Amino acid sequence: MSNDGNNGNSKGPILSIRNIKKTYNQGKIPVHALDDVSFDVKKGEFISIVGPSGSGKSTLLSIIGLLDRPTEGSVFIDSMEITKAKESEAPRIRREKIGFVFQHFNLLPALTAMENVDIAMRFSGIPGGKRKERAFQLLTQIGLGDRVKHRPSEMSGGQQQRVAIARAIANNPSIILADEPTGAVDTKTREVIVELLKELSKGGQTIIVVTHDMDVARQTDRIITMRDGRIASDTGSEMK
Amino acid sequence: MFDLILRSLAQRKMRTGLTIFGIALGIFAVIVMGGMSEHMTLIVDKSLDLMADSIQVQPDGTMGGIGTINDSKVRQVKRVPGVRDASGILIAALDPEGGGGGFGGGDMVFGVLPEKQMKDAKLTAGRYLMPGDGYKAVIGSSIARKFNLKVGDELELKSKRLQRTSSITHTRNITVVGITEYTGSIFDSAVQMPLDKAQKFYGMENTVSFIYADPAPGTDPEDLAKRIELSVDNVKSESPEQLRKRFKEQLVVFSLITISAAVLAAIIGGLSVMNTMLMSVSERTKEFGLMKALGAERKNILFMTMGEAGLMGIIGGISGIAAGGILTYYLNGVFESQGSALFSVTPRLAVIALLFAITLGIVCGTYPAYRATKMSPMEALRYE
Known part of the structure; x- marks a missing residue:
């Protein structure tokens, strides 16, 4: 796989999370979704974040993806503090630094596989010809070269998720954030998706997967276990 | 982006069609009523020109x-x-x-x-x-x-x-x-x-x-x-200028009555655009959220939603002008055989009607578009 994730500084961490806290108010009762979470991610790492429901793993992913803001703490991607970015800068950062993969694929139903990959590049202002070329190349790489003109309704769950992965890597982001990417597919398809992510990681792409599925987590380089908004264990820190 | 706008409108054919029909109906009314008012204006203008510069004297x-x-x-x-x-x-x-x-x-x-x-x-x-x-x-x-x-x-x-x-x-x-x-x-x-x-x-x-x-x-x-x-x-007299002014004032009242009825119809058409767009935006909560997550800026989403509303306005406007033009042409033919024409669909009226339709589409698309841009990507993506 030729994708190598751009902007990476091979020496420092590609992602640094520093003392992240996130508090929601449920009525008058404050709920600590994240409580002092810190860790670093190196370029090309394939990480899984696991933990029971409500442990804060999805909140953490949303904060890294700039979909949500922390109450306290900082997130650095490529040494840039994204938590300090203005609201108006968020779209550009998302385009350049982050690729999302969702549990329910979230492809646009009216568009073909090709157009679904293409749309991510539109917002970056890439000219139409180049977008088409890259979309076709990516779909061919993930083995869907013969499905470019198919709409999501004409594809299996696994195929849809592969299109979503192609869309996530289309802009060469620094990090791919995948929220339960195998949550809506069968066991066989799950293996195909995990293999694809592993392959991307081998090519230098940094990937963070949030999952319930320990079979998926075990295939990643590092497992961060969350409990009650805190990191309960991190195989990466054990390795250190 | 324009292809996405077309795609989105084409995807909801029935709804788009009905909305365009609503606008077209309103603009049709503007053309027919406005055409009548324009015709009156032209008649008064020409009549006053023919009366030249005599002073009109009438009983007090x-x-x-x-x-x-x-x-x-x-x-x-x-x-x-x-x-x-x-x-x-x-x-x-x-x-x-x-x-x-x-x-x-x-x-x-x-x-x-x-x-x-x-x-x-x-x-x-x-x-x-x-x-x-x-x-x-x-x-x-x-x-x-x-x-x-x-x-x-x-x-x-x-x-x-x-x-x-x-x-x-x-x-x-x-x-x-x-x-x-x-x-x-x-x-x-x-x-x-x-x-x-x-x-x-x-x-x-x-x-x-x-x-x-x-x-x-x-x-x-x-x-x-x-x-x-x-x-x-016991007489009142009016100079040509005063006469012109008085007729213009009366015409304004006539135009206000006819055109306001038509504008009302067009505004109802506009509200149908707003309704359609609001429905469309809330249906596509996830889609806009996804686009934001993919790095779409507010202006991209604004362009898409307002473009949809504006395009419906343009198509509705053109259809309304065409339908109004055809009907008034036909009616003028009928009325002329019995005397005089009743409508004048002037280029000025057509341009005003079209601009009105587009403005209506865009104005009524603004609030739904604003709602679309306010969509939090996280909330939107959890929306199942």
Whole structure:
């Protein structure tokens, strides 16, 4: 796989999370979704974040993806503090630094596989010809070269998720954030998706997967276990 | 981005079609009502042009309507310094049962002095009235078409007179001696006949409806109009400028009534755009959230949603203008065969209607678009 994730500084961490806290108010009762979470991610790492429901793993992913803001703490991607970015800068950062993969694929139903990959590049202002070329190349790489003109309704769950992965890597982001990417597919398809992510990681792409599925987590380089908004264990820190 | 807008509209064909239909209906109303108002404006403009620069004198207290003045006042007006000449004119409805009289209000009979008749409209057949003519008439082009008259044909005049509690209708034939060309003014629907015969037929001897006074060269019409009012008792006089102003004011009222009804229809069409767009935005919560997660900026989402609304406005507007244009063209054909046209769909009206449709689409798309841009990507993506 030729994708190598751009902007990476091979020496420092590609992602640094520093003392992240996130508090929601449920009525008058404050709920600590994240409580002092810190860790670093190196370029090309394939990480899984696991933990029971409500442990804060999805909140953490949303904060890294700039979909949500922390109450306290900082997130650095490529040494840039994204938590300090203005609201108006968020779209550009998302385009350049982050690729999302969702549990329910979230492809646009009216568009073909090709157009679904293409749309991510539109917002970056890439000219139409180049977008088409890259979309076709990516779909061919993930083995869907013969499905470019198919709409999501004409594809299996696994195929849809592969299109979503192609869309996530289309802009060469620094990090791919995948929220339960195998949550809506069968066991066989799950293996195909995990293999694809592993392959991307081998090519230098940094990937963070949030999952319930320990079979998926075990295939990643590092497992961060969350409990009650805190990191309960991190195989990466054990390795250190 | 434009392809995405088209794709999104095409995906919801029924809804898009109904919304466009709503706008088209509103704009159709704007074209039909506006066309009527434009036609009136044109008639008034041309009529006033043909009346040239005479000062109109009428009995005090009948501003806007048709009253009666004694013939003797003509002589009084003539004596006012600065008046070159003055003559009376008697106005009556050609068909008293059909109502009418005044601007745009049906066919009229003008009793005029033959030497003072309106000669700015050229003749297409026959001759003008001459002194000594009896029951002879010069008729406008619409009258000729409506009653299918040629020079030498007879036209029936009717007058209604009240006698005690009942009214008696008198009729009399009058011979057509001339037909004037189409002017686009009230004179197209007018029958001009000698004043004395008109007074006799209508039983209004020594009476006229208006007196027209021509200013002497070098006299300011405004001053002269005031002077006439001061010199002659119980009359009101209006200079050409005042007359123009008064008619314009009346036209504004007429236009306001007709156009506001149409605008109301168009606004309802606009609300249907708003409703459709709001529905479309809330249905696509996830889609907009996803686009934001993919790095779409507010302007991208604004462009898409407002583009959809604006495009529906354009298509609806063009369809409405086309439908209105076709209907008024057809109706004008029907009305012309019975007299005169009723609508003028001018380029100005078409452009205003189209701009109105687009503005309506965009304005009504603004709030839904704003809602779309406010969508939090995280909330949107959890929306299952």
